[in-house]
Amino acid sequence: MRKILVLFFLAVIMVVMVATVIEMPTLGDPANVTNNEVPRRYLENSLEETGALNVIASILIDYRAFDTLGEATVLFVAIAAVLSNMKAH
Amino acid sequence: MNLSQHLPALIIVVPLFFAFVMPLLARWCKQWCVPTTLGAIIFSFGAAVKMTFQVMNTGPFSYYMGNWPPPWGIELSIDYLTVFAALTINGVGLLIIWYGSKDLLHELKSEVIGWYYTLYLLLMASMTGIVITNDIFNMFVFFEICAIASCGIISIKESRDCIEAAFKYLVLSVLGSGAFLLAIALLYMVTGHLNFTFMAEALPDAMVLYPKNLLVALGLLVVGLGVKAALFPLHAWLPDAHSSAPSPSSAVLSALVIKVYAVAMIRLLYLVFPRELLGMTPVMEMILWMATLAIIIGSMFAIVQDDIKKMLAYSSIAQIGYVFLGVGLMSESALVGGILHIFNHATMKSLLFLVAGAFIYGTGARKLSELKGIGHTMPIPTIAFCIGAFSMVGIPITSGFISKWYLALGALDVGRPFFTAVILISSLLNGIYYLPIVVNAFFSKPEEAVKEPKQLPRQMLVPLTLLSIGVIFFGIFPSLILGIVYRAAQLLLGL
Amino acid sequence: MIDVFKYLILVFLVFCAVFVARAKNMLSAVIIFAAYSLMMAILWLLLAAPDVAITEAAIGAGVTTLLLVAAISKTRREE
Amino acid sequence: MEDTIVRYVSRIILPFVQLYGLYVVLHGHLSPGGGFSGGTIIGASMILYALSFNLAAGSKKLSHDVSSILESTGALIFAGMGLISLLLGANFLANRIAGFPLGTPGNIFSSGSIVIITFGVGIKVASTMITLFFSLIEEEHSHEHH
Amino acid sequence: MSITEIVLRLHANSYYFFAILLFIIGFHTMLTHNNLIKKVIGMNIMDTAIFLLFVAIGYVRGGRSPILEPGVDHVFINPLPTALILTGIVVAVSVTAYALSLIIKLYKHYGTIDAEEIMRIRGGGSL
Known part of the structure; x- marks a missing residue:
């Protein structure tokens, strides 16, 4: 019974999501709204603004470095949680 | 360098910094753990007080991480709601851990107490980060830190109920974050921005072109944050998690952690989504x-x-x-x-x-x-x-x-x-x-x-x-x- | 041509995801999951995101698998 | 896992894997990769070492003290670079505006704080992966006395 | 909208479609399986599906990976989603490690990693 209920629930989600996928902006279209001034500046100015050839690295560690500090912190908190859990018992 | 100008960054970074130092302190100079933790949180509280006066006198302001202006970099926004939440978090958090410095001695084993302070400082920093950031992906990263740290301060206690409660909480938190990340993807797809202000500007146009995307994203946000904030039908994890944990953890989880998600929800619903969309649904x-x-x-x-x-x-x-x-x-x-x-x-x-x-x-x-x-x-x-x-x-x-x-x-x-x-x-x-x-x-x-x-x-x-x-x-x-x-x-x- | 390749990988991913759920032996579930991660890395190469592909191959297929195997070796192997 | 062939092969392979990991870390700003992937590769090579010889040897190679120091150091390098840019008069985690020299694009020592932070992240991720694995696999010694 | 049009749209957005499909499968694994390690694997599948969706947003037809060559002009993909997902992958592995350590401790205390059996031992509730 529970399994059928879960399947029904997931089917509903699937239908809604597929309807959304049909409406979504076409994948890979250069005219998509995501290709706005944000990636343009990353791609055109990152060399002179950060000096890195790999644009991903310049986003990761310069433009959005605070995210990456958070990411390093996630690893740190995982260590803290795992070690405290393993030592406590 | 003018310190008061950088307080929005320091209110998050100082607890983080001392959390990174804490395992070393716990290993070699144990007696310094409590004063360091208290000092870091007192600093954050002082920063929150200072920023409150600043905001009340001169109005909301924002801080650009790494000097990059908003659509490119991460912006921290200091307005009335965020500064109020930061004040609450750090003020109440300070009193709880002050109390905990004695209470934990009898609830935990001595070798994990240093880790408790590490997790607590990370929790404080991440909660302040969640309320203060103006960038939705940055908020997600802080959500994850907050989720693991808040499970960590439950499972640190030596009892099997705590482990079970922490696991349940972790699984549901991860489901909530997954829904939130999916919502970010759907919103980014139609707006092209991650910053709240810019998203809010782009959403009315996107609402005409891609209404389904926005509706699904709205639903996912409410469900994802609702799970984390224990809104009624999604609260199944809360009673076990909050009752089995050590008392200071229960206090911080009940008093602050679920509130932080409520603040995030308030900011997203009121500041990002257009009022017409909320009226439509x-x-x-x-x-x-x-x-x-x-x-x-x-x-x-x-x-x-x-x-x-x-x-x-x-x-x-x-x-x-x-x-x-x-x-x-x-x-x-x-x-x-x-x-x-x-x-x-x-x-x-x-x-x-x-x-x-x-x-x-x-x-x-x-x-x-x-x-x-x-x-x-x-x-x-x-x-x-x-x-x-x-x-x-x-x-x-x-x-x-x-x-x-x-x-x-x-x-x-x-x-x-x-x-x-x-x-x-x-x-x-x-x-x-x-x-x-x-x-x-x-x-x-x-x-x-x-x-x-x-x-x-x-x-x-x-x-x-x-x-x-x-x-x-x-x-x-x-x-x-x-x-x-x-x-x-x-x-x-x-x- | 590249479309056929893409669909092959995508369908393979779906099969992997289904068989992970159905596998009775936990170790084989983990191995299938490692294959899933590697295929995902290849898909990301197709999408011109080599950074994510390298990271996924190292973390998803490498470290996550190791951690899962470690957890299985400490618990039970059969479902 | 006391197999001669495994030991022999891993003894040959390990230096190359570690060299590759180091390459990925240090060239993070020039080619795909970076602190996270490179650090994971180095960490995975250490885990391979531990698995093919035995766990005690692997643990000895990187004792708990060392790994906790490395983790904190990596994270502190990151946060420290941010604080240094505060001292230099820019906002937190600024690079060029804080006055870090960008150097010639294409060199290893270019792009200011990026290369230092990548190195710090590499250290941190490598030691984190090792610690996570060993803490999951290790027998607990403390559970007799409670 | 006719069937052909729908199929064409799904073909154009195939990555999005399969990402959603994988997400649902992972979610299903997470909801219905009692084995806790299976739940963790399902969680990972769910996460990678979201990452696939995210990376696909950044794709631009005919674009190359954003490694600059001074003096040469190419069409590049949008680098922002790629950078975000690097963060996401590390987050996922941290959560996995912590969840597995909890599972090992649950096994030590209850002698099983089956959610229903654990519930039976505790009496009541659901995991």
């Missing part, structure tokens, strides 16, 4: 009804509990309902009541959990039936409990009364007296489960278990006293905090 109405059910059913569950911490945990489900009631009613007074309740519930629920911890510390008893007559043997914690309980019920001159008053007024403002009735009924229900404890504590003969309690050390008594004074003080002089809450509500509603 019944999402606010749904939040309203979920909040109502939370208030009634949470209180009912709390009545039948015998374990004091479990009762307080169920009461938290009811109390988060008040916050969301204020969110859903969408009137100025109701929003003021909801936001004010974030602060008021943080103080009174942390007070109650810490008193419960003090009872357990003193007598080892956690059943309500064993705590009869405790007022004779542990007078100060019991008086503190009375103050917290009165505030929960909403008796005048306590702070709980003020926020309920504003919520009731807000419900009348929008012409829905039904919700005023809900607030009254829930006060009655709160009375049913809090007042017998108070009465039994003072007017029954002491039970065997509570006859000769351990004396509470000063580090535990002072935070309890300060919190009870705070509950009374903000009940008598609410204007001190209402000024900033009013401005926050006006900013959110665009008045």
Whole structure:
């Protein structure tokens, strides 16, 4: 019974999501709204603004470095949680 | 270098920095752990106070990480709501860990206490980050830190219930974050921005072109944040997690962590999504009804509990309902009541959990039936409990009364007296489960278990006293905090 | 041509995801999951995101698998 | 896992894997990769070492003290670079505006704070992966006395 | 909208479609399986599906990976989603490690990693 209920629930989600996928902006279209001034500046100015050839690295560690500090912190908190859990018992 | 100009970054980074140092301190100079933790949180609290004055004098401002302006870099936004939340988090968090510095010694094994402070500092930093950031992906990263750290301070205790509760909490948190990340993807796809301000500008256009994307994203956001904030049908993890954890963890989880997600939800719904979209869908109405059910059913569950911490945990489900009631009613007074309740519930629920911890510390008893007559043997914690309980019920001159008053007024403002009735009924229900404890504590003969309690050390008594004074003080002089809450509500509603 | 390749990988991913759920032996579930991660890394190469592909191959297929195997070796192997 | 062939092969392979990991870390700003992937590769090579010889040897190679120092150091390098840019008069985690020299694009020592932070992240991730694995696999020694 | 049009749209957005499909499968594994390690694997599948969706947003037809060559002009993909997902992957592995350590401890205390059996031992509730 529970399994059928879960399947029904997931089917509903699937239908809604597929309807959304049909409406979504076409994948890979250069005219998509995501290709706005944000990636343009990353791609055109990152060399002179950060000096890195790999644009991903310049986003990761310069433009959005605070995210990456958070990411390093996630690893740190995982260590803290795992070690405290393993030592406590 | 002008330090005060960088306070928005330092309020997050200083606790983070000392959290990174903490394992080294715990290994080689143990006695420095507590002063470092307290110092870092005092710094953050001071920064929050300084920024409050700045905001009240000169208006909201923002801070650009790495000097990159918003659509490219990460922006921290300091406005009335964020600074209010940062103040609450760091102020209450400071008192809780001050209390915890003694209480943890008997609840945890000595080799993990250093890790507890690490996790606590990370939790503080991430909560401040969640409320202060103006970037949705940055918020997601802080969500994850917050989720793991808050599970970590549950599973650190040596008991199998804690492990099980932490696992349940982790799984549901991860589901919530997954829904949130999917929502970010859907929103980014149609707006091209991650910054709240820029997203808000792009959304009205996107709403015309891609309505389904936005509706699905809205649904995912409400569900994802609802799971984390324990909004009514999604609260299954809360009672176990909050009752089995060490008392300081219960206090911080109930008082602060679930509130932080409520603040995130308020900011997203009011500042990012266009008002027409919210009007088009019944999402606010749904939040309203979920909040109502939370208030009634949470209180009912709390009545039948015998374990004091479990009762307080169920009461938290009811109390988060008040916050969301204020969110859903969408009137100025109701929003003021909801936001004010974030602060008021943080103080009174942390007070109650810490008193419960003090009872357990003193007598080892956690059943309500064993705590009869405790007022004779542990007078100060019991008086503190009375103050917290009165505030929960909403008796005048306590702070709980003020926020309920504003919520009731807000419900009348929008012409829905039904919700005023809900607030009254829930006060009655709160009375049913809090007042017998108070009465039994003072007017029954002491039970065997509570006859000769351990004396509470000063580090535990002072935070309890300060919190009870705070509950009374903000009940008598609410204007001190209402000024900033009013401005926050006006900013959110665009008045 | 590249479309056919893409669909092959995508369908393979779906099969992997289904068989992970159905596998009775935990170790084989983990191995299938490692294959899933590697295929995902290849898909990300197709999407011109080599950084994510390298990271996924090292973390998803490497470290996550190791951690899962470690957990299985400490618990039970059969479902 | 006391197999001669495994030991022999891993003894040959390990230096190359570690060299590759170091390359990925140090060239993070020039080619795909970076602190996270490179650090994971180095960490995985240490785990391979531990698995093919025995766990005690692996643990000895990187004792708990060392790994906790490395983790904190990596994270502190990151946060420290941010604080240094505060001292230099820019906002937190600024690079060029804080006055870090960008150097010639294409060199290993270019792009200011990026290369230092990548190195710090590499250290941190490598030691984190090792610690996570060993803490999951290790027998607990403390559970007799409670 | 006719069937052909729907199929064409799904073909154009095939990555999105399969990402959603994988998400649902992972979610299903997480909801219905009692084995806790299976739940963790399902969680990972769910996460990678979201990452696939996110990376696909950044794709631009005919674009190259954003490694600059001074003096040469190419069409590049949008680098922002790629950078975000690098963060996401590390987050996922941290959560996995912590969840597994909890599972090992659950096994030590209850002698099983089956959610229903654990519930039976504790009495009541659901995991």
